[in-house]
Amino acid sequence: MSARRSILFVTTLASFLTPFMGSAINIALPAMGKDLGMDTIGLGWVTTSYLLSAAVFLLPFGRLSDKFGRKKIFMLGIVFFAITAFASALAGSELLLIISRFFNGAGGAMIYATAIAILTSSFPREERGKVLGINVASVYLGLSLGPTLGGLMTSLLGWRSIFALIGLLATIVIPIAATKLENDRKLSVSGTFDLSGSMIYGLSLALIIYGFPKMPGLQGLIFLLCGIAGLWLFAVIEKKAPDPLLQISSFSGNQVFIFSNLAAFINYSATFALVFLLSFYLQQIKGLSPEKTGLILMAQPVMMTLLSPVAGKLSDRLEPYVLASSGMGLTVIGLGAFSFLNPGSSITFIILLQVILGLGFALFSSPNTNAVMSSVNPSHYGIASATLGTMRLTGQTMSMGISLMMFALIMGNKGAGLENTAGLMTSIRYAFVVFALLCIPGTFFSMKRGKIRK
Structure with missing residues (x-):
């Protein structure tokens, strides 16, 4: 295997782990709630604590990777990610689970901050969209397999088995990354942290x-x-x-960089909680099993997995803002339609909307990433990757925050139990209304960024 292919393999495998964990755990949340006596707001913090930690640490780790070497931070991240995943599997209370998830997010931040930077610096500009599309496809593959395997494992082995599997997979990545990734001291920059x-x-x-x-x-x-x-x-x-930590002056006049990151923040703010909300809807309101729920929720990420490499390759030829803005427009349509969800909605309706959203996500993500990384100098790849990752994680956390706010406003702390299906249904519908409205200015920012090719 050539050096470039080895780098693509390792970074893609590492990028698969975090979304796989997130989507699998979303399916297992109702089971966690019953086992540890948690309500909907507490279960939301199982996801939010991870995202909070990853968002807080991502930018500092991106800067550290540019200064001291991306391989070092990448390797440290995988090791820490594996250890804290095992800790989550052993957590015996709500507090311990949330704490272990917080530290798990720090390990995830090290991976987020370096994987895209390592990949971008290893391939020429004319191949960048293609390899970034493959990397994004691995993220969506994790999202695709997570609900199915997560639902199956929760039913057969319990929710703790998901964390154990993540720890094992991360452990497998460690020796491969140690031998295949090259030391990158020549990429380090001077100065103090x-x-x-x-x-x-x-x-x-x-x-x-x-x-x-x-x-x-x-x-x-x-x-x-x-x-x-x-x-x-x-x-x-x-x-x-x-x-x-962040050289604001270097990016202040970079319209492509600024508006691409704003578009990413809004896109993830409006879309990340989709699986979280549908998991509760399908299991608590429709009464489906974790296995059936996982199979239904595969529709969206399968579309993203199949189409992301195509969209990434197209962005090497077409201007990314055209593809990404089209994807954001489809997202508005899909989220708006989900606001009409009710207890009698058909499974076909839910799958169809996921297909529309999957197409929208695929058209947006790879071209948007290509636009961000193509708008900066190689010496800024680490901080640019970390900035984009921060927008993604902060957006994902805001998406969860909007969902939790809907739960709190409509159900209240006393009525936030899983048995309050009427309040849960209303909360889910209002959340989708907010998400659809949020995506409208995101489409504007995506179009406003301009061209990356003069």
Whole structure:
């Protein structure tokens, strides 16, 4: 196997693990709730704690990978990811499970921050869209297999087996990555690590993510405003710092980079909670088993897996904004249609809408990633990859935050139990309304980015 193919194989395999875990766990959430006595809001934090941690640590690890070598951070991430996955499998209470998921997110952040950067720096510009499309397809393959295997494993072996399998798969990646990835000290950049900027950034992001689900209450508003103020302070400090965590000046005039990242943030904010919500709908309202639920939820990621390499390759020839904006438009249609979901909706209707959304996601993701990575210099690949990953993870966390906010507003803390199917149905429908409306400005940002080829 050639060096480039080895790099593609290792990074693709690593990129498969995190979405596979996320989609498999979403299917197992009702079983976790029954086993550990958790309500819908607590179960939401099983997913959100992971996303929160990954979003907070992603940008610092991206900067560290540019400074000290991407292979080092990548390897450390896989090892930590495996250890914390086993810890989640052994968790005996709601608190321990959420804590282990938080640390699992830190390991995931190291993988997110380096995989795309390693891949981008290893292939010429004319092949970039193709290999990024393959990498994105591996993400969607994980999303495809997660519901099916997760549902089957939950029914036969229990929800803990999912975490154990993830730990084993990550362990298998470790020796392959250690032998196949080249040391990249020549890519490292000079300067000191911006510890104070990293702390302000992480704390601000955590306040926003933690406070958003508590809106519109006073406590949520206070957390949200403090987080926004912290990000403003972070931006001010970074402009004056000699070696900043994020070189804002380098990207401030880069319209493609800015609007592509904004589009990614909105896209993931509007779409990530889809499987989370449909898992509850199919199991708690329709009364389906985890296995049947997993099979139904395969429709969307299968479409993404099949079409992402095609969309990525097309973005090497066509302007990414054309493909990505078309995908965002399809997403608006699919999410809007899901807002009409009710207890009597047919399975055919649900599968059809997933196919539409799968096509929209595929047209958006690979071309958008290609646009971001093609808009910066090679020396900034690590921080560009981490910035895009931060938009993705922050968007995913916001998506969960919107869902949890709907649960809290409509069901309340006392009525958030899984048995409240009427409140659950109403919460799901209102969440889809918000997501569809959110995607409309995302389509504008996607079109606004402009061309990457002059």
